[in-house]
Amino acid sequence: xxxEAILVTGAAGFIGSHYVRTLLGAGSGFEPxxxxxxxxxxxxxxxxxxxxxxxxxxNLAAVRDHPACTVVxxxxxxAGLVEELMGHHRYVVNFAAESHVDRSxxxxxxxxxxxxxxxxxxxxxxxxxxxxxxxxxxxxxxxGSLAAGSWTETAPxxxxxxxxxxxxxxxxxxxxxxxxxxLDVRITRCSNTYGHHQYPEKxxxxxxxxxxxxxxxxxxxxxxxxxxxxHVDDHVRAIELVRTAGRPGEVYNVxxxxxxxxxxxxxxxxxACGAGWEMVEQVADRKGHDRRYSLDCTKIRxxxxxxxxxxxxxxxxxxxxxxxxxRHWWERAW
Ligand code: NAD
Numbered sequence: 344x345x346x347e348a349i350l351v352t353g354a355a356g357f358i359g360s361h362y363v364r365t366l367l368g369a370g371s372g373f374e375p376x377x378x379x380x381x382x383x384x385x386x387x388x389x390x391x392x393x394x395x396x397x398x399x400x401x402n403l404a405a406v407r408d409h410p411a412c413t414v415v416x417x418x419x420x421x422a423g424l425v426e427e428l429m430g431h432h433r434y435v436v437n438f439a440a441e442s443h444v445d446r447s448x449x450x451x452x453x454x455x456x457x458x459x460x461x462x463x464x465x466x467x468x469x470x471x472x473x474x475x476x477x478x479x480x481x482x483x484x485x486x487g488s489l490a491a492g493s494w495t496e497t498a499p500x501x502x503x504x505x506x507x508x509x510x511x512x513x514x515x516x517x518x519x520x521x522x523x524x525x526l527d528v529r530i531t532r533c534s535n536t537y538g539h540h541q542y543p544e545k546x547x548x549x550x551x552x553x554x555x556x557x558x559x560x561x562x563x564x565x566x567x568x569x570x571x572x573x574h575v576d577d578h579v580r581a582i583e584l585v586r587t588a589g590r591p592g593e594v595y596n597v598x599x600x601x602x603x604x605x606x607x608x609x610x611x612x613x614x615a616c617g618a619g620w621e622m623v624e625q626v627a628d629r630k631g632h633d634r635r636y637s638l639d640c641t642k643i644r645x646x647x648x649x650x651x652x653x654x655x656x657x658x659x660x661x662x663x664x665x666x667x668x669x670r671h672w673w674e675r676a677w
Contacts, residue, residue, distance in 0.1 A: 350436070353438035419461035474527075478589075534638055571602045573600075590646075
């Protein structure tokens with residue numbers, strides 16, 4: 344296998360599969376540069392995914408038969424397998440994670456194992472194999488919650504949920520690997536991401552798929568928690584920019600720029616699905632529910648010329664249409 348190959352973990356999930364489809368010319372996230380691809384054009388991509396409930400081989404259907412794509416079912420915590428694969432790759436993009444906050448509140452064991460130990464296993468193998476660049480895909484949730492203003496990349500990490508704590512731990516381990524051993528680690532901290540192929544446990548696909556089935560949607564607490572929304576195209580474009588043009592040891596915030604309370608977002612989803620407020624059921628608030636997230640994205644804008652491109656209204660309408668047209672994809676989850 345060419346030394347220019349990319350190992351993409353967790354790529355049967357929502358964002359990772361979009362990244363791989365786009366890298367191989369079958370997605371809408373960015374113009375693949377093919378800078379790492381050699382004569383054949385497309386880069387060589389190996390997907391490593393455990394295929395948990397969130398990993399769906401159907402997400403990779405568009406690239407499964409692509410000659411530059413190999414899909415390996417396996418665990419990032421499996422040191423032997425990771426070591427075997429790592430030797431054949433120059434780049435790593437680590438999407439693999441347990442990613443749902445509510446599940447981490449119900450039980451955090453898998454979050455610590457995959458998000459913390461799994462990331463360590465990958466970094467350790469990457470170091471020994473002489474990997475050129477390791478991109479750790481992280482989240483704005485590591486910063487905690489803030490009432491006003493926006494976090495820069497130097498803000499302290501004050502995670503509140505077990506999910507966020509496990510991601511913060513992974514960030515710190517990755518940065519330590521850079522500072523101690525010199526591995527070229529780059530971290531992206533992205534805001535809430537939406538788009539097609541997102542498992543229907545997260546707010547937007549949960550609400551849309553429930554409304555499409557004529558079911559009520561559960562709104563946490565007073566509904567005034569604020570999140571910043573980023574389209575999956577813009578998320579994977581930022582990751583690719585950081586992989587190819589970012590700097591070693593640096594963290595890049597990637598915000599969507601559209602801040603909405605959950606109540607405002609619910610209003611838009613009801614309108615998009617032709618439903619009224621009688622379809623909303625107010626439920627007890629999530630434990631430790633962060634009030635507001637907001638990212639200062641000056642660094643990635645000034646250094647890498649990045650800006651999100653997808654207008655939220657357009658992206659949301661397309662997302663709702665996709666769930667309406669692809670019931671077979673999400674009905675498997677119920
Ligand atoms: P997802 O839950 O849709 O997908 C996660 C994937 O990881 C699945 O395919 C799953 O099978 C795989 N996986 C889980 N444990 C594994 C293990 N031990 N070994 C190998 N594979 C494993 O998640 P997503 O929404 O696509 O998120 C991808 C990454 O982006 C995560 O690291 C997440 O923390 C981060 N992120 C997500 C968002 C968001 O809004 N979804 C925002 C910012 C950052």
